[in-house]
Amino acid sequence: MSMRKRIEGLFDRQVADLVARQEFQDLENGRASPQDYDRFVASVVRTHLKSPQLVAFLYALAPPRAADHLRHNLLEELGIEDEAGVAHPSLLEDLARGSGLGARLAEFEALAASDIRKFAGDPLLYGTLRDVGLAALCEVTAFEFMLSRLASRFARALASRRGLSAASLRWFTHHSEVDVRHAEQGLDDLVEYIRAYEFSEEDAWTIVDMTLRENVFVKRYFGEMSVRL
Amino acid sequence: MRIVSATAHALRIPFVEAFAHSARERSCSDSVVVRVVDDAGVEGWGEGAPRPYVTGETVDFMLRHLAESLCPRLLAVDLPPLCVPADLPAIDALIPDTPTPGVLSAGASRAALEIAVIDCALQRADRSLAALLPPVRKKVVYSGVITAGSRDKVAEHARRMKLIGLHQIKIKVGVGDDVERVRAVRDVLPNASLRVDANGAWTPDEALRTIEELAPLGIDAIEQPLPRGDIAPLGALRRQSPVPLMVDESLVTMADAEELIAARACDFFNVRISKCGGLARCRAIARRALEAGIQVQIGSQVGETAILSAAGRHLAASIDPLAFTEGSYGTLLLSEDIAAETVRFGHRGEAPLLGGAGLGIHVLEERVRRYATNTVTVPAV
Numbered sequence: 001m002s003m004r005k006r007i008e009g010l011f012d013r014q015v016a017d018l019v020a021r022q023e024f025q026d027l028e029n030g031r032a033s034p035q036d037y038d039r040f041v042a043s044v045v046r047t048h049l050k051s052p053q054l055v056a057f058l059y060a061l062a063p064p065r066a067a068d069h070l071r072h073n074l075l076e077e078l079g080i081e082d083e084a085g086v087a088h089p090s091l092l093e094d095l096a097r098g099s100g101l102g103a104r105l106a107e108f109e110a111l112a113a114s115d116i117r118k119f120a121g122d123p124l125l126y127g128t129l130r131d132v133g134l135a136a137l138c139e140v141t142a143f144e145f146m147l148s149r150l151a152s153r154f155a156r157a158l159a160s161r162r163g164l165s166a167a168s169l170r171w172f173t174h175h176s177e178v179d180v181r182h183a184e185q186g187l188d189d190l191v192e193y194i195r196a197y198e199f200s201e202e203d204a205w206t207i208v209d210m211t212l213r214e215n216v217f218v219k220r221y222f223g224e225m226s227v228r229l
Numbered sequence: 230m231r232i233v234s235a236t237a238h239a240l241r242i243p244f245v246e247a248f249a250h251s252a253r254e255r256s257c258s259d260s261v262v263v264r265v266v267d268d269a270g271v272e273g274w275g276e277g278a279p280r281p282y283v284t285g286e287t288v289d290f291m292l293r294h295l296a297e298s299l300c301p302r303l304l305a306v307d308l309p310p311l312c313v314p315a316d317l318p319a320i321d322a323l324i325p326d327t328p329t330p331g332v333l334s335a336g337a338s339r340a341a342l343e344i345a346v347i348d349c350a351l352q353r354a355d356r357s358l359a360a361l362l363p364p365v366r367k368k369v370v371y372s373g374v375i376t377a378g379s380r381d382k383v384a385e386h387a388r389r390m391k392l393i394g395l396h397q398i399k400i401k402v403g404v405g406d407d408v409e410r411v412r413a414v415r416d417v418l419p420n421a422s423l424r425v426d427a428n429g430a431w432t433p434d435e436a437l438r439t440i441e442e443l444a445p446l447g448i449d450a451i452e453q454p455l456p457r458g459d460i461a462p463l464g465a466l467r468r469q470s471p472v473p474l475m476v477d478e479s480l481v482t483m484a485d486a487e488e489l490i491a492a493r494a495c496d497f498f499n500v501r502i503s504k505c506g507g508l509a510r511c512r513a514i515a516r517r518a519l520e521a522g523i524q525v526q527i528g529s530q531v532g533e534t535a536i537l538s539a540a541g542r543h544l545a546a547s548i549d550p551l552a553f554t555e556g557s558y559g560t561l562l563l564s565e566d567i568a569a570e571t572v573r574f575g576h577r578g579e580a581p582l583l584g585g586a587g588l589g590i591h592v593l594e595e596r597v598r599r600y601a602t603n604t605v606t607v608p609a610v
Contacts, residue, residue, distance in 0.1 A: 123575025125561075127394050206388045214245050214564065224565040228595075 003201060004191045007138075010212055011145045011187075017215050018146065023222040028153060030161040035229060037162045041099045042108055042227035044154075045092045047143075047220045048171075049112040052077040052089065054140060061133040063196030066189035073182075091171035098168020099158075104229075111227060126207070130197045134204065135211045137193055141186040144175075146217050148183035152176035230308045230350060234608065235300040236264045237341070238601040239288045240534070243564045248531050249377040251403035251430035252282050258532030258563060260503075261291045261337070262597055263345040265303075273349025274592040276537045277337030278503045278530035283457075283478050285332035292605045294338045298327050300607040303346060311350045317361045320346050321509035334481045336506035343507035344540050348587040355586045358539075362508065364546035364582055371578040372397035372424070372555050374531075377404040380413045387417035394577040397422045397553055399452070403430025408442045415446045422449050424553070429456035429478050436466055444471040450497050450553075453477045464494040475499055475526065482506075486514045490521040497552060501528040502540055515548050529556025535568035539588040542572070546582050567596045 001009075018024055026032040027040060055074045062070040072081060079087035096105050126132050155172035158164040166173070194204040219225050240260050247256040260278040267273075279286035286294075302325050309319040324339050351358055373395035375386045383400065390398055400414055402425045411425060425448060431439060436454040443451070452475040455463050460479070467474045475497035476489055481504055489495055498518045505511045515525045527545040529537065538557045545554040557580055559566050559573025566572065568590040574580040583589030598604075 118571065122571040123573065123580065125393050125576055127576045131392065202388060203392060206385070206392055209385075210389055210392075219564070 003194060003204060004187055006205065007190060007208055008145075008187060010208065011142050014142065014212060014215050014217060015146050015149055018217045018221075019150070021218055021222065023218075027157045027161070030157075032161070034162070037158065038099060038101060039227060039229050040221060041095060041158070042101060042104065042229060043221045043225075044171075045096050045101075045105075045108045046111045046115070046227050047225075049089050049092055049109065050116050051140075052087070053116060054136060058133065058137050058140060061129060061137075061193075062189075063193055065196065066192045069185050069189055086170070088171065088174070091174065094168050095164075095171050098164050099162070108227065115225075130199075131207060134193060134197070134199070134207050137190055138208050138211045139216055141183075141190050142212060142216060144179070144186045145183040147172075147175035148179040151179070230310075230353060231268045231306070232265045232300075232303050232308065232346060232349065233268050234266045234606070235295070235304065235342075235345070236604060236606045237292050237295045237300075238262045238264070238597050239292060239603040240567075240597065240600045241602050242532070242534070242567075242600045244532065244562050245560070245564055246562075247376075248562065249404075250401040250426065250531075251377060251428045254377075255531060258534065259288060260530070260532065260534065260537075261288055261295070261341055262534065262536060262567070262592075263295065263300075263341040264592075264594070264597075265300075265342075265345045265349050267349050267353060269353060271349055271353040273345045273347070273352055273587060274536050275341040275343065275345030275348065276503070276534055276540075277339075277341035278533060278537065279337040280504070280530065283504055284334050284336050284481055286335060286337050288603075290329075290332065291335075291338045291341070292603060294327075294329070294335055295342060296605045296607055299324055299335075299338055299342050303342065304607060308346065308350060311347060311354070311361060312356075314361050314363060317347075317512065318509040320350075321507055324507075334506060336481060336510075337503045339506040339510075340503045340508075340537075343509065344502075344536065344588070347508065352587040357584060357586060358543045358588055359546070359582070362512070362543045362547035364543075365549040366546055368579050368581055369542055369545045369554055369557075369574075370397070371395075371557050371574040371580060372399050372553050373578065374398075374426075374555060375400045375414060377401040378410075380406065380410050383410045384413040384417055387414040390421075391418055395421070396577065397424075399424045399426055399553075399555065401426055401428070402439075403427035407439055408446075411443055411446055411448070423447060424450040424452060424475070426452035426477070427454045429453050431455060433462045433466055437469055440466075440470050440472050448472045450475045452497075452499060453479065460488055460492045460494045463489075464492045467494055467496070473497060477501070477504075477528065480505070480514070483510065483514055483517070486517055490517070490523065495523065497524045497526055499526045499528040501530065502537060502544060503530050503533075504528075508540060508544055511544055512547075519550070524550070524552040526553040526555065527551065529558075532562060533558075534563065535559065535566045535570070535572040535590050536588065536592065538572040539568075539583055539590045542580060542583055543588070565596065565600075567600070568592050
């Protein structure tokens with residue numbers, strides 16, 4: 001099986017695992033409490049608020065054939081890919097405000113900043129930036145993949161069950177099904193990164209597998225790295 | 230200084246993935262964390278990881294023993310100052326040894342309380358544990374441990390360790406197909422120092438046969454080949470074994486240490502804080518081993534939190550010479566740790582010394598409470 005297929009299979013399993021989680025189902029069927037919806041929104045904000053910085057880090061490591069797409073992603077995150085662009089952190093702030101969590105934005109900002117501090121300050125597991133970059137690119141691509149499949153379902157749930165406006169849900173609609181092409185490109189970039197940096201298939205897979213041995217979506221949206229309100 | 234209250238929490242933190250050896254498979258931590266508060270309102274944290282198959286202690290026993298026997302004794306006395314290494318045994322001496330049927334030693338209970346009191350006293354004095362355990366090295370290098378599992382699983386773990394740069398690896402054996410499983414690791418890590426740990430799974434005949442088969446793979450130590458018990462077979466095995474032997478379950482108390490030394494039954498001691506009853510006892514056992522020409526490994530319990538990891542870091546930094554160190558897996562194994570700081574090792578298994586007062590970590594009480602399955606409080610006196 002090709003590396004791309006293996007990675008896509010792993011992403012698919014993680015998405016299926018997320019969808020099977022009670023917390024996800026409760027968001028969709030309305031059994032979640034108002035606090036659960038707020039906690040989910042807060043966790044999404046915390047998880048993605050610093051995405052531009054992470055994408056910038058990945059752009060710095062991008063091999064030539066993946067650089068264009070990663071630069072586009074970075075410009076899009078910053079809201080300067082075209083005249084109508086809006087910075088994604090602003091969309092996340094709109095999401096928090098639309099959920100009545102505007103007063104807690106500073107708290108979410110501090111949590112997201114502390115995540116970056118840990119990412120940068122914790123002892124590195126791998127010995128090269130090449131390896132660290134693969135792990136980071138893998139996680140970012142996994143989220144892009146998941147959001148391309150589930151963002152519209154999250155948006156529908158928050159609109160119908162929590163009454164959030166379309167304006168406050170723009171971050172989700174931006175990442176919804178129309179982004180499938182982006183996710184496909186992300187997988188291509190990942191494979192190109194592995195090729196360009198001359199990873200052996202075994203080493204590349206080991207890093208991908210270690211990065212995703214926990215379900216990162218569950219961990220960040222509902223689990224240990226979610227926001228406790 | 231007096232301790233005025235103590236709280237013991239039984240903790241179960243899920244693992245990122247299950248960990249197995251010949252005696253047990255676990256998918257979450259099993260430890261007791263102790264919080265003490267002194268008369269100035271300063272807190273200290275300690276931890277013990279009871280292992281029924283090693284010392285006879287269980288989590289329930291620990292909670293009861295701490296609440297009924299150990300903590301009340303500590304709450305009633307003025308604690309001595311802790312300034313220099315010679316002060317370390319003073320706290321240990323205040324914790325009573327109370328023989329209990331079915332319990333070989335209450336090491337985990339003692340360790341949890343001793344570490345908490347030491348952390349508290351040092352926090353109050355704004356002094357690091359390094360004052361009592363002066364470091365002799367600038368970093369601690371940890372071994373990786375490979376869980377018992379299929380040949381493919383073991384090889385997968387070995388590949389992870391190769392990428393993490395670990396160069397000292399212990400493989401859990403005693404589960405069948407041991408030689409092939411160790412060979413799979415050797416194939417991935419041709420230059421690493423390999424040890425194996427049977428957790429007492431073999432008979433003397435099985436042990437000798439398997440060790441002879443493993444020896445050509447380049448093994449630096451065989452840990453606990455036989456079950457704890459009569460030392461004579463262990464001594465006989467050592468005389469025939471082509472690979473040095475390490476004791477773990479056979480070494481719980483200082484009396485065990487003396488018996489093993491007298492019988493010349495091993496080449497290494499695996500000294501673990503929770504098993505051996507705390508920092509002072511571990512230091513004493515390690516010192517005795519080195520005097521007797523036995524090498525020392527500072528080991529750990531699977532699923533230790535940042536508290537035992539930090540205590541182990543300080544202890545390992547202070548022992549010279551030190552053959553191997555285990556532990557500090559942190560969030561490589563736990564889905565979440567309970568301290569603000571990351572205590573886990575990094576690339577090549579290297580971890581820096583810990584600064585700051587006490588253990589050098591800030592335990593997050595909210596997280597402790599979140600993972601607590603049972604809590605007992607010894608009220609203020």
